[in-house]
Amino acid sequence: MSQHQPTGAGPSAAQPSGGAPSSGGSRHARAAGRPVPGAAGSDPGRSEPPGAAPRPTLESVAELAGVSRATASRVVNGGAGVRASLREKVQRAVEELGYVPNLAARTLVTRRNHAVAVVVAEPESRLFSDPFFAQHLRGISRELSAADNQMVLLLVEDQDDYQRVGRYLAGGHVDGALLFSLHHSDPLPDMARRVGLPFVIGGRPGWPGAESDRELVYVDSDNRGGGRIAVQHLQSIGRTTIATITGPLDQTSSLDRLDGYRDLLPDGDPDLIAEGDFTPDGGGRAMAELLARRPDLDGVFAASDAMASGALRVLRAAGRRVPEDVAVVGFDDVEQISAWTEPPLTTVRQDIEDMGRLMARLLLRRLSGAAEPATGRRGPTSVITPTRLVVRGSA
Amino acid sequence: MSQHQPTGAGPSAAQPSGGAPSSGGSRHARAAGRPVPGAAGSDPGRSEPPGAAPRPTLESVAELAGVSRATASRVVNGGAGVRASLREKVQRAVEELGYVPNLAARTLVTRRNHAVAVVVAEPESRLFSDPFFAQHLRGISRELSAADNQMVLLLVEDQDDYQRVGRYLAGGHVDGALLFSLHHSDPLPDMARRVGLPFVIGGRPGWPGAESDRELVYVDSDNRGGGRIAVQHLQSIGRTTIATITGPLDQTSSLDRLDGYRDLLPDGDPDLIAEGDFTPDGGGRAMAELLARRPDLDGVFAASDAMASGALRVLRAAGRRVPEDVAVVGFDDVEQISAWTEPPLTTVRQDIEDMGRLMARLLLRRLSGAAEPATGRRGPTSVITPTRLVVRGSA
DNA sequence: CCGATTTCTGGGAGCGCTCTCAACTGCTCG
């Protein structure tokens, strides 16, 4: 499988291949003997390690600084307990040699990878196609790199991938994991738990028992509160017959948003609820359904901007004016959509980036965990991030 | 610098010292067993979450299988040159123990990380907000994981980040890098080159000399060809006064698309060219400008779907019907936009995922380098991926 | 001014794995 087919039907090559002086600089001394391209080579063919500048080791730093490896190590790791004079000497040596610690070696002994896996299941999901994904990643990245941790991204697409990821997580290559977009019976949390890998979940897990599982730490936006806000707004502008287009009801976010709607309309007509699928198309279909069932509706809360855009289209086609005849509120505030619909969408905004950041922070805290033995001992707990209404033109 | 504080006395999380399975006794010939300090076995370094069995090592596998570490290693790495009977015994041991090789240890000696960095500069760019990002990542991920390589994502936002990333790349933690969204004077390629790290760039680099730099391998979509296709289509439906809204002209993709436009309209009126910024707003502004300068235009090629959507809006506001009065063609085929504009956008599609996949493949090939001894061919060269027209309603 | 501390340092044992190389199979041949 790793046979790696060479491009097969490759698109047009951009440049004619020519013999260019390569300085390839492969620093892998062990690589199979690289054939020398005959042409004037700068350094090609160097089989022996000394070829490319061998990476300086702690040993060499110590030597240059005239101290022991141990002391050099101390300096590199903060320099606590090392006399200033020596510390400076070592630092100078580090500088001069351009020394960079070999993480693999360090990891081998500390058992700390300084790396966290970000596992995204179902890349087809909206988490992936929406800007959500990037925003999440950005938040995570910011938090992680502030703590000098790396982010290893793992995308799960099919069953085999689960195996792969499971093996990876078990492999001890990362110190923790951020798990995303899990469907109800996702094996990932269990895998992680089994190998003792700390993790934080993105979005409220929905499987049975999850709620009461103290070990399950997750971050989710306040979907329910957001749903309430949306309906509240519609009511506040005088709408009385408010429908909702939900997301797929096997997702907790959909469920929660619907619950928010129900919170304010506890005995609403079931006919005012239609299930969509988070796509514009689905939103349109749901809207049409709603219109057929309750032509008198004057407000709609769509559980996503994408669905709202589809709904808008259907409403327009049906000759309803927005917001005059029917007011519409979306959810997510995906600017690409909400700011550009006709009219611009009033929607519930969630701070995705913040969620990502929070997840990372929670995980990090969990990792450094045990550092607070005296305190109440409870590790981090789940967090719900706030949502807020962004009023534009549609409601 | 490095967080890595030794944690002083260490957390007192007690881990029963007797936990070790296999012969707690000296399993290695090395004399002088590890001295056990305090009564309560305080695992030096860190405390494992309770319940996490110590990871089995090759040593333990070998012991269980009754072979030497070397043989066990051979089996784990393919089993070449090991008698079938022994191989099976080892495999069984691996299975039983749930052995997973410690990558850090392996990396330490092989100098191979099986990891590739994906560096995304300017996360604010459209690369980031568009679904592009996710698509690229998906393509990369697929290719990489097929070769059993990991993807370490590094987002660069400010100057400090460059330092951080530079250090990381120099740190030898990855075998290669995929560099994205570089602005003209981006230091990343040089950094990578300096430390001898193989890399592939996403998008045609635009700095001086880049073109002739044989070492610079990049993957880009056929922007120029795409521009041609767009204009060609407009011409084919009888449009004679074709304008274009370009992207920021300091980006090669914008330049190339414009060049494509010019290829077919070599002596077009400069008034028919307006610069946008890849946002709907910018597209709208450019459209308005164009309309003011050449009210007679009957076709527009917008260099991005986002800009096209803005243009559509302005056209509508100006009372022009699309496509009757003015035909519009976009670029990118971001479905969220193109499929949902009014009317749906005819646009030039580029296969982003394929680009990502290609980048990864190129890098991988570079890494395994020398894999093509006979063909005196140089390593991989840059690749341009094709674009194609997707006809919807706007032209 | 000397022994008791306290603070620094260096020695050295590993972390888990790969890889070289010598040693040890069986066999085939001469």
Next chain:
DNA sequence: CGAGCAGTTGAGAGCGCTCCCAGAAATCGG
């Protein structure tokens, strides 16, 4: 029937780094 050989196997030397511990140097009490 022993030499000659592929084919196998295991011992052992590291890879670069951290950290325990003992010894050295510096500091301090009396």
